Amino acid sequence: MFTLWQTTPWQRVIGELAAIVGKEGLICKAAETLVYECDGLSMYRQQPKLVVLPQTTAQVSAVLKVCDRYRIPFVARGSGTGLSGGALPHPEGILVVTSRMNQILDIDLANQQVVVQPGVINAWVTQVVADQGFYYAPDPSSQTICSIGGNVAENSGGVHCLKYGVTTNHVLGLTVVLPNGEIVELGGAAPEMPGYDLMGVFVGSEGTLGIATEIRLRVLKQAEAIAVLLADFPTIEVAGETVSAIIRAGIIPAGMEIMDNLSINAVEDVVATNCYPRDAGAVLLVEVDGLEAEVPSCKNKSCAFAMNRAHAMSQWPQRPKIACAFGRGAKPLLPLRVVSVPIILSKMA
Amino acid sequence: MIPRSQLATVLKEIEQLSQRSGYRIANVFHAGDGNLHPLILYDQSVPGALAEVEALGGEILKLCVRLGGSISGEHGIGSDKACFMREMFSPADLETMQQVRAAFDPKRLANPEKVFPTPRTCGEAAHQLKDFPNIEAF
Numbered sequence: 001m002f003t004l005w006q007t008t009p010w011q012r013v014i015g016e017l018a019a020i021v022g023k024e025g026l027i028c029k030a031a032e033t034l035v036y037e038c039d040g041l042s043m044y045r046q047q048p049k050l051v052v053l054p055q056t057t058a059q060v061s062a063v064l065k066v067c068d069r070y071r072i073p074f075v076a077r078g079s080g081t082g083l084s085g086g087a088l089p090h091p092e093g094i095l096v097v098t099s100r101m102n103q104i105l106d107i108d109l110a111n112q113q114v115v116v117q118p119g120v121i122n123a124w125v126t127q128v129v130a131d132q133g134f135y136y137a138p139d140p141s142s143q144t145i146c147s148i149g150g151n152v153a154e155n156s157g158g159v160h161c162l163k164y165g166v167t168t169n170h171v172l173g174l175t176v177v178l179p180n181g182e183i184v185e186l187g188g189a190a191p192e193m194p195g196y197d198l199m200g201v202f203v204g205s206e207g208t209l210g211i212a213t214e215i216r217l218r219v220l221k222q223a224e225a226i227a228v229l230l231a232d233f234p235t236i237e238v239a240g241e242t243v244s245a246i247i248r249a250g251i252i253p254a255g256m257e258i259m260d261n262l263s264i265n266a267v268e269d270v271v272a273t274n275c276y277p278r279d280a281g282a283v284l285l286v287e288v289d290g291l292e293a294e295v296p297s298c299k300n301k302s303c304a305f306a307m308n309r310a311h312a313m314s315q316w317p318q319r320p321k322i323a324c325a326f327g328r329g330a331k332p333l334l335p336l337r338v339v340s341v342p343i344i345l346s347k348m349a
Numbered sequence: 350m351i352p353r354s355q356l357a358t359v360l361k362e363i364e365q366l367s368q369r370s371g372y373r374i375a376n377v378f379h380a381g382d383g384n385l386h387p388l389i390l391y392d393q394s395v396p397g398a399l400a401e402v403e404a405l406g407g408e409i410l411k412l413c414v415r416l417g418g419s420i421s422g423e424h425g426i427g428s429d430k431a432c433f434m435r436e437m438f439s440p441a442d443l444e445t446m447q448q449v450r451a452a453f454d455p456k457r458l459a460n461p462e463k464v465f466p467t468p469r470t471c472g473e474a475a476h477q478l479k480d481f482p483n484i485e486a487f
Contacts, residue, residue, distance in 0.1 A: 084421070084428065085427040086428070088428045090462070162381035179456065179458050208463060209459060239380070240357055240360070241357075257378070257379060260377070262375040263375045
C-alpha cells in the first residue's frame, strides 16, 4: 500500500479537490501546510501532503470519495488541541480540517438539544444557550479553543465529568461521513435508540471510523446553586482520602480537583492568584452544585470531611484553611482551569 | 485513569519513579474519578531527554494498568500511546477492535497508524504481527 501512496497523481487530486472546496479551501504549499504539522502534542511533527478545509457535509463526502478512489490516507483535525497526537498528519495523506465548519445549525431548547458542525468551539455551545439558562456540560480545560468534532473524536472529559459524564453522555446523534464518502446517521433526536449503539462506537474512535459532520448535543439546565471549596493539606494522600470520604458519604460533587505542591507553585509563579498556599502539600477544589435546598448541606459536609482529615495531623495545626465561595446561579468558580498548568510548566522547563 | 482507591499508591510510586529518573513530575488531577495528569518536566534542548521522558511516561502508564486503571483518561491514545495498547488489551481484544475498524473503513484510510500499534510506529509490534493472522497489516 505504501507504493500506491507514492504513486498518487497529486496534480490530478489537487484539481479534483479544488473543484470541491474551491481554491480558498485547499492548502498545497509546504510553507503553508507547515502550520498543521502537529497538534497539542508538539513533540511529534509531520507535514501532510495537502490540507483541505471543507464547509459542508457534502464537501466532506466528496473529499473522502477522492481519498477512497486514489487510496489516499486522511486525518481529520479540529482545533488541533489534542494531547495524544490524534491529529498528527500522515506524510502521504490529506489533512481534513474542520475549522470552517463552524455553524450552529439548530437550537431546540424545548428538547434541550443543539445541533452543530464539528468545527464549532466547545464554549460557543454554552454561550448560545446561556441566556435561556442552559449549558453544555463536558468542559475540557481547552474549552475556549477546542472543537466539538475533536471532543467527539476523543470522547473528551473535563472538570465536571465526575457528576455529568463525558462527551459520549451528551451526544444524541451524529451525521457521519464514512471513509468511502457515504453519509450515514447514527443515533438521532430520540434518546435511547433501539439497535446497536453505533454512535457509542463512533464517539471516542479518534478519527479512525470516519468524520462527524453534524453533531446533535444535549444541553443541561444550569444548576440553581453552586458552591466551591478550596482546602489545602500537608500531603497529597490526605487530600485523596478526603475525596474518598466525600464520595463515600453519597455526595457527588460536580468536580473535584487536586494539585500537588509543584503545580501550586507553578500556577502561583505565573498567574499569581494568591489564592493557593505555596507551602501546602496539595490543594483540593470541590465544587458542589444542584438545588438551593441541597447545596449548603453538601458543602457543609464536604467542609467537615476536609477539616477532620486535617485535624488528625498534629503537625498541621492551622490547616486546612478552607475558603468557600457560595453563589446562587453564579458561574462555577473553579478559579484556574488545569490547562493553565501544562502551558506554564512548559515555559518553566 | 486509576481506581480512586489506588490514588495514594500510584502517587507514591510516581514519586519514586521521579526520584529514580531525576525528572520532576507535577500532579494535577480530576480526583473524583481517578483521572491523573502527571506532567514530567524536562528540557527539550538536552539531547536524549525526550527518549528518557517517554520511557518514564511509559513506566507511569504501566503502573496505572498494573493497579487496575487504564492508559488514558480523556485525551485518547492517538500517536502517543498506541504502543502501550498491548499493556491493556490481549491480542484477541485488539483483533476484535480491528474488525470493528475494518467494518467502517475496509481500505484503512481513516487516521492510519493511530490508536493501535503498527510496525512503523511501534518497533516492537513488528514481530508481533502474527497476533493478527486474519487482519491485513498496514
